[in-house]
Amino acid sequence: MQDNARQRFAGLLERHRGIVLKVAHSYCRHPDDRADLAQDIAAQLWRAFPGYDAARASFSTWMYRIALNVAISHVRSSSLRGRHSVPLDDEALLAGDGDDHEGDEHLRLLHDFIARQDPLHRALLLLYLDERSHREIADVLGISEANVATKISRLKQRLRNEFA
Template sequence: MEKEFVSLIKKNESIILKICNIYCKEIEDRQDLHQDILVQLWKSFPNFDKRSKITTWMYRIALNTAVSRYRKEKKVPIKEAISERLVSDSSNDDENVRLLYLAIEGLNKIEKAITMLYLDGIKYKEIGEIMGLSESNVGFKINQIKSKLREKLKIDML
């Protein structure tokens, strides 16, 4: 079981890293959250029933851990400066990408999670499974998020 778990983590660690980058500003906090997520995944692994995809299960555990930690640490502001971390983590200097990340910065924690999943190409049904929402609710929320981002980008570009 341990070898299977380690293999699973190595194969899908980018999921954990993305979530840590979205929810934590400081590197020490990202490392702590990474550890917390690994612990929760390990504790939950024996109960994984394989009815959903492994990535869906990982996203759900990781996001729940991040959101729970976020709620406990009331010192973290709602608007995190994720744009600098995400843009600095990529070599893409495209101004449109930078503006998009700046707009994403203004979203709340749930909207950020949905946006991350959507940008990762996850289907609405799977986003719903991860976030505990219906597929139609996911579609509705994504449309709301797109509207917010369009409005924010329109304002920023003036």
């Protein structure tokens, strides 16, 4: 049975590994820190996997919840406080053909805005930009849907003011 659970977990982790990478990239700038965070997330996912209940949440929602909690704890830890806790580095963010300089600038400004947010708002923006529903965001972050809607609205207004 243990081997079956390990294989099931490995398959699910591989299928949804983009979530782990996205969260790690959103909370750490340096590759070593990203790799450490991704490994911490995977380890915590494995520890929590026996308690995963597919009837209560999709695997990706459950995974986001754990990944973001680990990332937020990681950022708050004294070892990373003040170091490298910003979103993707500019090279990864602006990868492409380089023809859309205005788009690159808007993307850089968006990521600068996200980097300045506290961990909860950063998580909220990450989920929103990943096109998660208000219900899913609420489930992942443990807040009400109304609170999600309010926070997103306020963040959009702050973005509009900043880009104006």
